Amino acid sequence: MGDTDAGLVRLAQQGDANAFSTLVERHWSRLVPFARSVLGDADAEDAVQDALVVAWSKLGSLAEPAAFRAWVLRILGRLCFRRARFGRRFRSLVGLPEPSDPATESVDQAMDVERILRMLAPRQRAVMHLTVVEGMSDSEIGTVMGIDAGSVRSHRRRARERLRQVLGGAPAEGR
Amino acid sequence: MGEERDRVEEFEGALKEWAERPARRSPPEAGRRVVEAARRRQRRGRAIRTLLATAALFVIAVTLGVRREGPVPEATPAAAAPRAAAPLGAGQALIWLDAETPLYMTFEAPGTAPGGLP
Numbered sequence: 001m002g003d004t005d006a007g008l009v010r011l012a013q014q015g016d017a018n019a020f021s022t023l024v025e026r027h028w029s030r031l032v033p034f035a036r037s038v039l040g041d042a043d044a045e046d047a048v049q050d051a052l053v054v055a056w057s058k059l060g061s062l063a064e065p066a067a068f069r070a071w072v073l074r075i076l077g078r079l080c081f082r083r084a085r086f087g088r089r090f091r092s093l094v095g096l097p098e099p100s101d102p103a104t105e106s107v108d109q110a111m112d113v114e115r116i117l118r119m120l121a122p123r124q125r126a127v128m129h130l131t132v133v134e135g136m137s138d139s140e141i142g143t144v145m146g147i148d149a150g151s152v153r154s155h156r157r158r159a160r161e162r163l164r165q166v167l168g169g170a171p172a173e174g175r
Numbered sequence: 176m177g178e179e180r181d182r183v184e185e186f187e188g189a190l191k192e193w194a195e196r197p198a199r200r201s202p203p204e205a206g207r208r209v210v211e212a213a214r215r216r217q218r219r220g221r222a223i224r225t226l227l228a229t230a231a232l233f234v235i236a237v238t239l240g241v242r243r244e245g246p247v248p249e250a251t252p253a254a255a256a257p258r259a260a261a262p263l264g265a266g267q268a269l270i271w272l273d274a275e276t277p278l279y280m281t282f283e284a285p286g287t288a289p290g291g292l293p
Contacts, residue, residue: 028202029198045205113194133194164182
């Protein structure tokens with residue numbers, strides 16, 4: 001029973017901490033890259049830990065134990081978007097420059113992935129990650145992000161336009 | 176345009192490589208930390224619930240105590256109003272807006288001269 005995600009989730013729903021710990025071990029290496037793409041390297045692991053703590057406290061509400069991964073990704077996504085928004089407000093409050101402002105930065109030839117990602121909106125980063133790194137379909141991404149497949153395509157199209165603009169050296173337009 | 180597309184594709188390859196680097200915390204360490212953090216959160220939640228329940232019980236106890244003692248009788252307007260007001264004539268009424276503000280009203284039949292106190 002305990003080998004599959006569904007089995008471990010059922011055990012954890014009954015309060016088995018070891019089962020939940022095993023779930024964390026199993027998914028940790030796939031969740032950190034997602035948080036890294038949305039939030040950046042420095043905050044990623046703490047964000048994943050916090051999302052998993054929230055997940056455990058809400059585990060009773062997970063009706064489909066087999067869908068654990070998508071469910072946790074959704075919790076993590078919401079948490080990352082909130083933190084990204086808070087980070088932007090905090091920077092504007094204390095007067096720090098936006099690191100994603102292409103008017104003050106230029107991308108050199110070497111791929112500084114983290115800096116380039118910051119030039120995208122958090123949801124665009126998430127869609128790019130789930131498309132490129134996870135290889136998910138639009139409907140899977142939509143399920144994770146709580147939006148429809150059309151919105152996923154729209155986020156991805158805008159992200160790629162932005163990337164073309166930034167990487168191709170075209171003049172930057174307002175967001 | 177083609178070159179820009181190539182750069183985007185190159186970026187997507189670099190993104191995959193960058194994102195998939197191993198995490199600093201190993202999975203077993205992460206599992207242990209998450210469980211510890213969840214337990215801390217549960218303890219904190221229990222402490223907060225206990226505190227809220229105690230506060231609620233205190234409020235209920237105070238409310239019951241006050242009710243048992245009965246309501247404090249309110250001062251009637253007549254008792255509260257100062258007595259130093261001009262005597263009322265016929266067709267006049269006096270209302271105290273507050274302890275220092277009398278409002279005199281004079282009632283007249285239609286067609287008579289305007290009333291009021293001098």
